[in-house]
Amino acid sequence: MPGKTASEIDAQAADWAARIDRAPLTETEQAALDAWLAEDMRHLGAYGRARAVAIHSERAAALGSGFRPSAPRPSRRGFLAGGAGMAASLAVATTGGLMYATRGEAYATHIGELKVVPLSDGSVVSLNTQSRIRVLYSHDKREIHLEDGEALFDVARDARPFVVRAGETKVLADATAFTVRHLDDQPVQVAVKRGAVSVTAGDKAPVRLLANMRAVETTPERIAVASVTPAEIDRGLAWREQRIAFEGETLGDAASEFRRYSDTRIVIDDPAIAREPITGLFQANDPVGFSQAVAASFGLKADVGDGEVRLHRAKPPT
Amino acid sequence: MTRLSDERALWLSRHVLPHEPALRAWLSKRRIPGLEVDDLVQETYARLIVLENVSAIINPRAYVFQTAYSILINHVRRSRVVSFQTMHDIDQLGVMADEATPEDTLIGRDELYRLQQAISALPGKIRDVFVLRRVKGLSQREVAKSLNLSESTVEKHMSRGFFLLMGAFSHGGNDDSRTSRAWGTKLRTTNARKDSQRD
Incomplete structure (x- = not known):
């Protein structure tokens, strides 16, 4: 060639990926990138790889925070000790049956934090922001309580059943991958990425959920199920890459979604603005950047204040 | 003009990047003279970027393999001399593109471990910058301040970090060859010369 x-x-593609990683490109930078990409098909491909x-x-x-960069190349065990204090908690968790009578092992994330919790059976739980689980493993069952927040469960095959409880909702799974969302004042939601689960709530008869299905509401009164596309399931998992994805949600809903990830509130006083639909992929921990992008595309103003960013209509020039 | 949206970049990271080591192994086992695996992979990514829509792709792995396969076929058609062996190898590729993906589960389970390994293997300063930026989530400006570096230096370190991770992920683990030539422009030029000799 x-x-x-x-x-x-x-190497050049990595330069561009680093540039765009810092902040959105300026018009001049975008033009330079476009020109570089147009030179050679391989440039486009390399740039795609770099961004990926x-x-x-x-x-x-x-x-x-438990990850120490100066540590020597980690062993397999080093990975298991990844989260802060995880080594100690895991040592307890692996004693299995002994834990049965106790309240189990707890893992939690604070606002904006992500955590991956490897369990003794090879299953892995990924915790989204502000989430709390309790792991109760015994000789004959694997049970996890999602007390608050949202988690992705990647379940390993095992003779013992795998059960997630969230409020009155109970999810029974085999070797599958699924998320459960248990947020304040909202019905518990379940979405299946791979495999199948059974969902019940209260005394309701179990409902079978297959891959690419979502229980949008699970209460003792009602279990409402919808089929979704793999792309929708993917969007719902954007938090694993620190992103939030919207597809026609209102700005008002977007503002409350951002509130889960950051202490900086997005305030929208004008209900007409709050009803505007929004689509796109955004950095979860950057409500200010999101507001500025929204302001630019809707012709609004974003005022950044202490702990909040306010979106409002730009005053016409006087 | 083609631009790459964040959505497509995310799709590539989830549905193409994890299969890249397998794709490379598959391509290099059936080497076609005059075609570099690296170039084929770059072209495969490019084809996946110019697609109008990817949401209808049910089995991304098979799609990725088929895309690489059609690029290969095109190259072979354009070349004047095609040996019987080459044609046989290409047919083999066609068969393999439909294979199921038994390791999909494992990909999910091990990806954070692999990422941790790749980050730990980065050279000193690059790794420090990378950890602050990605693990601790600091902005480029905050990283510059905390390490007493200029912002442009932080960006250069991030670029090097991405470059090295691109090497690590393409081989499904550690690419020590790329690590060792991370800062060696001279070394890379030597490699470039070797490449041109091979052609």
């Missing part, structure tokens, strides 16, 4: 090697192109790697690396947030 003539010209640059793949590795040289990769940059986004994938956002998952490192789940390594948590």
Whole structure:
């Protein structure tokens, strides 16, 4: 092949990925990027790879404060000790049956934090922001209580059943991957990415959920199920890469979704603005950047204050 | 003009990047003279970026393999001399594109472990910057301040970090060759010369 090697192109693509990782491109930068991409099909491909790697690396947030960069290359065990204090808690959790009578092992995330919790059976729980679980494993069952927040359960095959409880909702799973969302003042939701689960609430008869199905509401009165596309399931998991995805949600709903991830509130006083639909992928921990992007596309103003950013109509020039 | 949306970049990171080591192994086992695996992979990504819509793709892995396969076929059709062996190998590729994906589960389970390994293997300063930026979630400005570096230096370190991770993920683990030439422009030029000799 003539010209640059793949590795040289990769290095340039990585430069662009780092530039866009810092902040949105200026018009001049965008023009320069467009020109570079138009030069060679391989530039576009390398840039796509670089961006994919940059986004994938956002998952490192789940390594948590226990991750020490100066440590020697970690062993398999090192990974298990990833989260702060996880080594100790895991040692307790693996004693299995002994834990049965107690209240189990608790894991929690604070606002904006992600955590990945590997369990003794090979299952992995990913915790979204402000979430709390309690793990109760015994010789004949695997039970997890999602006390608050949202989690993705990647369940390993095992002779013991795997049960997640969230309020009055109970999810029974085999080797599957599914999320449960248990937020204040909202019905518990369940979405299945892979495999199948059974969902019950109170004395309701169990409802079978297959991959790409979502229980949008699970209460003792009603279990409402909808089929969704794999893309929708994917969007619902954008938090694993520190993103929030919207597809036609109102700005008002978007503002409360951002509130889950950051102490900075997005305030919208004008109900007409709050009803505007929004679509796109945004950095979860950057409500200010989101508000500025929204302001630019809706012709609004975003005033950044102490602990809040206010979206309002720009006053016409006097 | 083609631009890459954040949504598509996220899709690539979830549905293409995890299959890249398998794709590379598959391509390199059936080497076609004059075609570099790296170039084929870059072209595969490019094709996936210019697609109007990816939401209808049910099995991304099979789609990725089929895309690479059609690129390969195109190259072979354009070349004047095609040996019988080459045609046989290409047919093999066609068969394999439909194979199921037994390791999908494992990909999900091990990805954070692999990411941790790749970050730990980054050279000193690059790793420090990367950890503050990605694990602790600081902005570029905050990282610059905390390490007493200029912002442009932080950005250069991030770029190097991405470059090295691109190497690590393409081989499904640690790419020590790329790590060692991370800062060696000279070394890379030597490699480039080797490449041109091979052509």
